[in-house]
Structure formats: C-alpha cells, structure tokens
Amino acid sequence: MKAIIVEDEFLAQQELSWMIQQHSQISVEACFDDGLEVLKYLQNHRVDVIFLDINIPSLDGMLLAQNINQFAHKPLIVFITAWKEHAVEAFELDAFDYILKPYHESRIMTMLQKLEASAQQQLQPQNAATNSPQTVNLVKDERIIVTDINEIYYVEAHEKLTFVYTRREAYVMSMVISEFCSRLPEQQFFRCHRSYCVNLSKIREIEPWFNNTYLVKLRDLDAQVPVSRSKVKAFRQLMRL
Numbered sequence: 001m002k003a004i005i006v007e008d009e010f011l012a013q014q015e016l017s018w019m020i021q022q023h024s025q026i027s028v029e030a031c032f033d034d035g036l037e038v039l040k041y042l043q044n045h046r047v048d049v050i051f052l053d054i055n056i057p058s059l060d061g062m063l064l065a066q067n068i069n070q071f072a073h074k075p076l077i078v079f080i081t082a083w084k085e086h087a088v089e090a091f092e093l094d095a096f097d098y099i100l101k102p103y104h105e106s107r108i109m110t111m112l113q114k115l116e117a118s119a120q121q122q123l124q125p126q127n128a129a130t131n132s133p134q135t136v137n138l139v140k141d142e143r144i145i146v147t148d149i150n151e152i153y154y155v156e157a158h159e160k161l162t163f164v165y166t167r168r169e170a171y172v173m174s175m176v177i178s179e180f181c182s183r184l185p186e187q188q189f190f191r192c193h194r195s196y197c198v199n200l201s202k203i204r205e206i207e208p209w210f211n212n213t214y215l216v217k218l219r220d221l222d223a224q225v226p227v228s229r230s231k232v233k234a235f236r237q238l239m240r241l
Contacts, residue, residue, distance in 0.1 A: 001026045001048040001119050004041070006064070007080070008033040008056045012101070016051060016080065019105060024112040035059025039067060047075050049096070049115060054081040062086060065093050076118070078111060087142040088174055094137065098144040114146055136183055138164055138171040145171070149188070153218050154225050155180060155197040167220050192216065192235060193228040200238060 003026050007013040010033075017028050029047060032038050036058040038050075050068070054061035065077050076096040079086070080103065090098045096118070097111050118135075134149045147166065156163045157177035164171040164180070173180055181189065181197045191197045198216055205217040207224075214227040214235065227235050235241075 001115065002029050002046070003027065003049045003051060004029055004038065004047050005031045005051045006033075006035070006038050006056060006061065007031070007051070007053045009053075012053075016108070019108045020051075020112065023105075023109045024116055026112065026115065033057065035061070035064040038064060042068070042071070042075075046073060048119065049076040049078060051078050051080055054079065054083045054086055062089060062093075065090070065095070069093050076115065078115070084142045087144060088139055091137050091139050091144050092174075095144055096137075097146065098142075100143075134185065139173060140169065140171055149184060150199075150201070152184070152189075153199055153202045153221055154223065155184075155189075157195040165221070165223065190231075190235065190238060192231050193226050196225050198225045203239075206239065206241070 003020065005013055005016055005028060007016065013031050013033070017031065020026050020028055026049065029045070030041060032041070034057050039059070052061045052065060061079065061081065068075065068077065077093070078096050079090050079098045080101065082101040084100055087098050096115065099107060099111060135146050136149055136152070138145045138147045151166045153165050153167065155177060156165070160174075160176055162173040162175055162177045162180045164173060177195065177197065181191055184197070188200060189197050190200055198218070202218045203216055204219040207215045207217065209215045209226070211229055213229050213232055216225040216227060218225065
C-alpha cells in the first residue's frame with residue numbers, strides 16, 4: 001500500500017512515519033504540512049491511504065477529506081488529531097479510523113494491521129471477496145469502531161438517530177435508519193419494520209404475534225424485534241415459513 005502523511009508538526013510527522021515503517025509493509029511516499037499541496041500531489045499520484053491531521057494550513061483536514069471523498073479513486077483516510085469533536089463528521093466521510101493524540105504505539109499498530117487486512121481483502125478474487133467479512137464504521141465515545149457486519153444483531157430507529165446493537169455494545173449513529181441500512185448487505189439484513197432491521201443469521205425464535213405478525217427473538221440477547229404486517233409476506237418467504 002502507498003501512503004502519504006499530512007501533518008504540520010515535524011516531530012509528529014517523523015514519529016508516525018517511523019511507526020508505519022516499523023510495524024507494516026505500507027510505503028510512505030511523501031509527507032505534507034499543507035492541505036493545498038496534498039490536492040496538487042493527488043492530481044498526479046495515486047495513493048491507497050492518507051494519514052491526516054485536521055489542524056493544518058491552507059485547507060484544514062476536514063475540508064481536504066471532503067474534497068478527496070469526491071475522487072473516483074478514494075484513498076482510505078485515517079485521521080490522527082487532537083480534535084476529538086470531529087469524530088462524527090469524520091465517520092460521515094467514511095473515514096477508516098480516527099485516532100486521538102497523544103496516541104499510543106499499540107493503537108497505531110492495531111490500525112495498521114486493519115489497514116493491511118483491508119488491502120488483502122480487496123486483492124482477493126471477486127468470488128472469494130463475496131464470502132469475506134465486510135465491515136461498517138460505528139461511532140462510540142467519539143471514536144470510529146471498524147466493526148464486522150456479522151457482529152450486528154439488529155438496528156432500531158429513534159427519530160433521526162439509529163441505534164445499532166451488537167452482542168455487547170450499543171452504538172448511536174447520527175443518521176436515519178434507511179441510510180444506515182443501505183450500508184448493510186440485503187441478503188443478510190431484513191428491514192422487518194419501519195423502525196427495525198434484523199440480522200437474519202441471529203434469529204433464534206419466531207413467535208406469532210397479533211394480527212398475524214411475528215416477534216423475533218435473537219441469540220445471546222433478550223431483545224425482541226417486531227415484524228410489521230406489511231413485511232410478513234416477505235419475511236415468511238425469507239425464513240421459508
């Protein structure tokens with residue numbers, strides 16, 4: 001993988017570059033301390049990942065990321081910054097990770113391992129990639145958690161927010177449920193109710209409910225997910241009822 005570092009503090013730039021070289025096969029092609037210089041560089045050079053600070057001259061990191069997000073080839077973006085309040089905005093830009101300064105070497109190592117694993121997935125043949133675990137970015141305590149889609153049990157709408165439940169955690173996403181569900185594979189997740197989406201592979205029990213509808217019980221969780229009347233026919237077909 002080819003990478004660039006965008007960081008206006010020279011010592012931080014050098015430290016991050018050293019860690020990348022020590023703990024990964026990622027090649028640092030160039031370092032920058034100015035946002036506009038990065039845009040000029042990317043016009044003629046293709047990179048796979050950008051390690052990006054937010055507080056940089058000319059064009060701050062968030063505006064730079066917004067511009068990069070319009071590219072046909074979108075490099076993965078890892079924010080490394082002291083500004084914790086931009087985590088949600090970074091998630092909305094599909095950031096790969098969001099690391100707060102002062103960071104620990106172990107945190108950088110974990111992120112680098114995930115980056116290289118992601119690159120390996122993309123290199124696999126298409127049919128193999130179909131069977132590979134997919135991930136989705138979730139937000140917890142102003143951090144972006146790269147989560148295996150198989151870990152999600154169900155999703156619940158709360159007005160303009162979406163609650164995402166795994167076996168051990170609950171995440172609150174600042175988007176409507178339809179937007180979040182569009183990021184999930186249709187063959188695995190079923191929008192069983194206007195306020196719920198369920199992982200079909202996590203269903204443990206299907207209980208008849210009023211008006212010929214159902215309540216779905218999930219493995220490992222006490223939660224019950226309703227199937228609305230308008231979704232019953234499709235649900236029966238999916239579950240071969």
